[in-house]
Every structure is written in C-alpha cells, then in structure tokens.
Amino acid sequence: MSQPIEAVSEVFNTILVLDFGSQYSHLIIRRLREFNVYAEMLPCTQKISELPFKPVGVILSGGPFSVYEEGSPHVDHDVFKLNVPILGICYGMQELAWINGKGVGRGEKREYGPATLTVEDQTCPLFEGVDHSQVWMSHHDKLQSLPTGFKTVATSGNSPFAGIANFENTIFGIQFHPEVTHSAQGKTLLKNFAVKICKAAQNWTMSNFIETEITRIRQLVGPTAEVIGAVSGGVDSTVGAKLMKEAIGDRFHAIYVDNGVMRLNETENVKKTLDEGLGINLTVINAEDEFLDKLKGVTDPEKKRKIIGNTFIHIFERVANEIKPKDGSEIEFLLQGTLYPDVIESISFKGPSQTIKTHHNVGGLLDNMKLKLIEPLRELFKDEVRNLGQLLGIPEDLVWRHPFPGPGIAIRVLGEVTKAQVKIAREADFIFIEEIKKAGLYREISQAFACLLPVKSVGVQGDQRTYEQVIALRAIETVDFMTADWYVFDAKFLKNVASRIVNEVDGVARVTYDITSKPPATVEWE
Numbered sequence: 001m002s003q004p005i006e007a008v009s010e011v012f013n014t015i016l017v018l019d020f021g022s023q024y025s026h027l028i029i030r031r032l033r034e035f036n037v038y039a040e041m042l043p044c045t046q047k048i049s050e051l052p053f054k055p056v057g058v059i060l061s062g063g064p065f066s067v068y069e070e071g072s073p074h075v076d077h078d079v080f081k082l083n084v085p086i087l088g089i090c091y092g093m094q095e096l097a098w099i100n101g102k103g104v105g106r107g108e109k110r111e112y113g114p115a116t117l118t119v120e121d122q123t124c125p126l127f128e129g130v131d132h133s134q135v136w137m138s139h140h141d142k143l144q145s146l147p148t149g150f151k152t153v154a155t156s157g158n159s160p161f162a163g164i165a166n167f168e169n170t171i172f173g174i175q176f177h178p179e180v181t182h183s184a185q186g187k188t189l190l191k192n193f194a195v196k197i198c199k200a201a202q203n204w205t206m207s208n209f210i211e212t213e214i215t216r217i218r219q220l221v222g223p224t225a226e227v228i229g230a231v232s233g234g235v236d237s238t239v240g241a242k243l244m245k246e247a248i249g250d251r252f253h254a255i256y257v258d259n260g261v262m263r264l265n266e267t268e269n270v271k272k273t274l275d276e277g278l279g280i281n282l283t284v285i286n287a288e289d290e291f292l293d294k295l296k297g298v299t300d301p302e303k304k305r306k307i308i309g310n311t312f313i314h315i316f317e318r319v320a321n322e323i324k325p326k327d328g329s330e331i332e333f334l335l336q337g338t339l340y341p342d343v344i345e346s347i348s349f350k351g352p353s354q355t356i357k358t359h360h361n362v363g364g365l366l367d368n369m370k371l372k373l374i375e376p377l378r379e380l381f382k383d384e385v386r387n388l389g390q391l392l393g394i395p396e397d398l399v400w401r402h403p404f405p406g407p408g409i410a411i412r413v414l415g416e417v418t419k420a421q422v423k424i425a426r427e428a429d430f431i432f433i434e435e436i437k438k439a440g441l442y443r444e445i446s447q448a449f450a451c452l453l454p455v456k457s458v459g460v461q462g463d464q465r466t467y468e469q470v471i472a473l474r475a476i477e478t479v480d481f482m483t484a485d486w487y488v489f490d491a492k493f494l495k496n497v498a499s500r501i502v503n504e505v506d507g508v509a510r511v512t513y514d515i516t517s518k519p520p521a522t523v524e525w526e
Helices: 025-034 077-082 091-099 186-197 206-221 235-251 266-277 288-294 301-322 340-346 382-391 419-438 491-504
Strands: 014-019 038-043 057-060 086-089 104-119 133-143 151-155 163-166 171-174 226-230 252-258 282-286 331-335 372-374 447-461 464-477 508-513
Touching (some): 086 091, 091 163, 091 171, 206 235, 206 331, 206 372, 226 301, 235 252, 235 331, 252 301, 266 282, 288 419, 419 491, 419 508, 447 508, 491 508
Parallel strands (some): 226 331, 464 508
Antiparallel strands (some): 104 151
C-alpha cells in the first residue's frame, strides 16, 4: 500500500493566518517566510474541523469591519481547541476581546499612522527584544476594557491596550500592524511568535522544497501516468516544467500554444530555451486563428479571460488525446503555474476578500475538465520561484524575466482584440522592453509592458494630420506582486521610448505613462 501524499503544509511546520480582509494580510505570510517559517493563509470563515493540516500556531489578521456590528466576520471558535499559540492583529485582537467579554467599541478618533509603543511587561515573550519603538496603527475601534483572562503588556498614546496577553492559554493580541515596514521592530515580534512561542522550525527553503515537491509529484502522478503542461516562455511555466522533468522525466509533455497574443518572437524563443536548452519534450501548437475568432467582438476583460482559459483547456485535451505514450499509459494531469498571490487574490469571501479579477491560473477553467490539475508552485511567491529556478539550473536571464499574463496581449489590448491591434501592442511592448534593457534597468523593474488604449488622439507626422491610437506604458517595482509602486524613469528615457514608438509603430499617435500604484490599481489594466 502506497504512503499518503503529504501536502507542503504537512511537511513543514505551518503558521496558519486567518484572513479578515486586511490589505496587509499577505504581508504576514511574507514576513514569516523571510525567516524561513512556512505560513499559509485561509479565509477567516475556515471551519477548523475541515482544516487539512494541524498548524503550530494561528494568526488572526486585521480587517475593515467592526466586531460588534451585525454581519461582521468571526472566527470558528474551534480554533481555540487546537491548543496552539494564537496572535490577534488589530481586528484579530478585537475579535479575541469580543469572544472573551465583548469590551470593544468605537474610539474617539481614528488612528492611522505611526505611534510610539511602550512595552509594559518585559517578561512577555512576544515582546522580547522589542523596546520603545515606532509601530503602525490603522484602526478606529479599540478595546474599552481587558478581556477575561488577559493582562496589558504594551500601550501607546491612544491605545491603552496596544498589547495584551493570556499567558495561561498562550494567546496574544496587538492593536498595531507588525507586518508593515513602518513598524520598526515588527519582524522581531513576528519571529518571537513563530519561532520562540510556536516553536516553528525554520526549514522553509527552496532547496528543501525541491526535494519535498519532487517526492510529492512522484507520489501523486504514480509510476506510469503522463502529464502535459502549458509553457509560455515565462519564469513560472519554465520552472514548473523543469520541476516536472526532474520528477518524472520524459513522461512530462510541455505544450506551447501560439494563441496569437504572445510577445514578439515568443515561439522561436520558447523552442530554443525549453527544447534545445533544457531538454524538455515540447509540442508547439499554432492556434492563433482559433483564439482570435473566439475573441471577435469581445471587450469585457473577464470574458476575455474565460474565453482564453477555456480555449486553452479544449486544446490541451485535444492534444492530450493525440499524444500516445509508448507504454500505453494515458495523459491524466495538467500542469498549471499557479502562484500564491493568484490564490490569495482569488479567494472569494463576503466582504474581506472580494474577488478583484479572475486570475488565468485560478479562474477560467472548465467545470467538466477531464484532466486533473497539478500545481507544484501554488505555495510560492514570485521571488521564491526565481530562487527555485536558479537552483534548478535555469538560465539567469530567463529566471529574471518579467511576468507575462496567461491571457497575454489580449488583456493589454483594451477593447476588442484583433490581429491588427495585437500587432500594435506587441511592437510597442518590444520597443519599451528593449530600451529598458539597454538602459540597464531590467532587473530593477519587476514588470513592464505596453497597453493599447481604446481611444484615438490627434497627431502630426510630417506635414499631415493623423488620428491614431494611444499607448500607455506601465512599469512597477514590487517584491510579492501583492502591492506595487510605479517605477520612476528619467524623463529623457521616457522621451526616447515615446519617440521610438510613435515613429516605428504604425497606428500610434501618442504615448502616456501610468503612475498608479497597487493598490488602488492592479498591475495589469484588465
């Protein structure tokens, strides 16, 4: 009898983060992983009896609600039956107080920004090494009294209960956000909780992940089943393909679908990199006409994503039926390059975790899909995938390649997607990236691309008046793609790029630069 397949959360000591909808929730995961502690996030509505793993500790995140209002989210009380340390942050602390005496109410004023923390109890293990320091507050509600069984361990000027602790049950609450960089010693506090209080092992490394994931893939796929997977030339799909090759060898079949909305020269580059460079079985499918026909007249971004996602699956299943393994086995699995930010943003919960958009790696799949999904990168952030790729021997220029969305240029052509529109966006994008590389800025920028806007603008070329389209350029800096800032280019650089695009790309009269951060915007325009 085979051994049960262990998930990542079962192999590594896991801190469970229950999300109440804070814009900072994902940062808790990032901070914990920075000191090699594995953490996973689930909605605050998670039924503890259905939890697929036993965490070594639980963190209740902040959130935009008031615990005393009807309809506000509340944690499953069975979380306290896990008998593991618990830390409540902001709304999470107010939730702990509400459960243990309901002493929560509206403060006289909203507190948003820096505050000075005073540690009142130096023996509290949560605050070991944390002195009078700056912390980041973001709340209007606050504790009006101590909850039953707790004592005050830290205060601030506006929060007499900035830190509370129930030492008997190892439960802690803090009013501030240690996960944001504005809290000077926030990392120390989170590390105290995870490592010293929860006793979580600091063994979350990509070298350990490779060994664990290869074993899991082999158990999941078995000794004979075959796997196909989409590759696009990006780091995610390439790392996933290389990992599958390491696990099951030639039983993995990489499928590159030329959907007509890829980057310039992408097909030739993919063949050279994956087939010739990494020795991965590669099948190239030219499906440009099929995709563009289905996209005719479609302008809604979600419909574009659904059409492209569904068409991919139809093609994969068709190709899978055409692949005849020599030993008579069947194609049973579909590799997908889902990353952890995709999972986080696609969690749908009433209020806190509203679906911003359907990610190509999470939404858009057919309900009756015959192939079973395998997602080896699902627990990883982008920087972790890059680290993994380097350990797997993937060339550095590919490992550091900017992300490219599954729906491709289809969501960078705002409005109807046609062959002519794709050509304009593709050529403008190529010029933008080429100039970024020439300037030595590519590694400083996390993602950059050009969008074709559904508007026209008057221009002058030579002695003639023109009325052509507008290109919007976007470049961002980020660590985890959950939040991002726009990249500040030198004006001379932007002037040069704009000049090249207008002069070299037919159909463009004007170029703009997007200076919106995430949030409030997303990285992509659609």
